[in-house]
Amino acid sequence: MWLERVTVQRWVARVAVVACAVASWTAVPAVTGTAPPAAADPPRADWAKLRMCESSNRYTINTGTGYYGAYQFDLPTWRSVGGKGYPHQASPREQDYRALYLYRMRGWQPWECARPNFLNLKEDRSARSKIKPTYAEAAYIGGSSVKPSRPKPSRPGTGPATMPKWPGVVYAFGDCSPHLRKFQLRMNKFGYDFQ
Numbered sequence: 001m002w003l004e005r006v007t008v009q010r011w012v013a014r015v016a017v018v019a020c021a022v023a024s025w026t027a028v029p030a031v032t033g034t035a036p037p038a039a040a041d042p043p044r045a046d047w048a049k050l051r052m053c054e055s056s057n058r059y060t061i062n063t064g065t066g067y068y069g070a071y072q073f074d075l076p077t078w079r080s081v082g083g084k085g086y087p088h089q090a091s092p093r094e095q096d097y098r099a100l101y102l103y104r105m106r107g108w109q110p111w112e113c114a115r116p117n118f119l120n121l122k123e124d125r126s127a128r129s130k131i132k133p134t135y136a137e138a139a140y141i142g143g144s145s146v147k148p149s150r151p152k153p154s155r156p157g158t159g160p161a162t163m164p165k166w167p168g169v170v171y172a173f174g175d176c177s178p179h180l181r182k183f184q185l186r187m188n189k190f191g192y193d194f195q
Contacts, residue, residue: 040124041100041133047141050121053113059092071099077110080170096141100133105170 051057051070059070066074069087073095078087081101083094090098107127108114114121169177 041126041137041140042103042121042124044140046119046121047096047099049119050111050113053119054111059095060088062086062088069095071095071102071111073098073102077102081105092142093135093139097133097135097138100138100141103127104129104131104133 048057054072055061055070057070061070061072062068063072068074068078069090070092071087073083073087075086078098081098083090083098087095087098102110104126105128107123108121113119169179
């Protein structure tokens with residue numbers, strides 16, 4: 001009897017994992033040559049509030065605590081959205097672009113200041129849309145309406161070595177994964193309260 005119950009519980013758990021995987025696959029838009037633009041992005045005022053709360057609107061700030069720039073990126077998050085070097089050393093245009101990119105990947109979740117007990121910023125349809133923005137789409141965030149110029153291509157072997165693509169996985173709130181579940185259970189043993 002006990003063995004049958006354990007077998008049924010394992011079967012139910014496997015079905016739940018498959019259901020999560022299917023739900024996440026269907027929620028991600030198909031990969032095509034060009035992604036359609038997001039339906040909406042947060043207004044410029046929300047980004048200004050976020051920057052003011054996170055960094056007093058200072059793009060060059062290095063707090064010494066592992067968070068950098070106007071949006072207080074940590075290095076793994078900065079690199080997960082394609083950032084190079086340190087965030088506080090990047091141009092404001094670059095930081096705005098990476099912030100919009102992160103928003104479209106994970107919504108307001110990465111920023112403490114965006115939470116209900118602080119600014120209470122609301123997500124729109126482009127939050128977690130997984131649509132990679134263009135620099136032109138991100139230009140409004142810092143108030144610039146100038147379309148960025150395209151960088152000149154360098155001759156092979158003369159430019160900096162290219163970084164490999166980020167090998168990790170970025171999880172968003174509500175994602176299902178057996179690897180994520182294993183990590184959460186392990187962290188719970190250390191006193192963290194992951195669900």
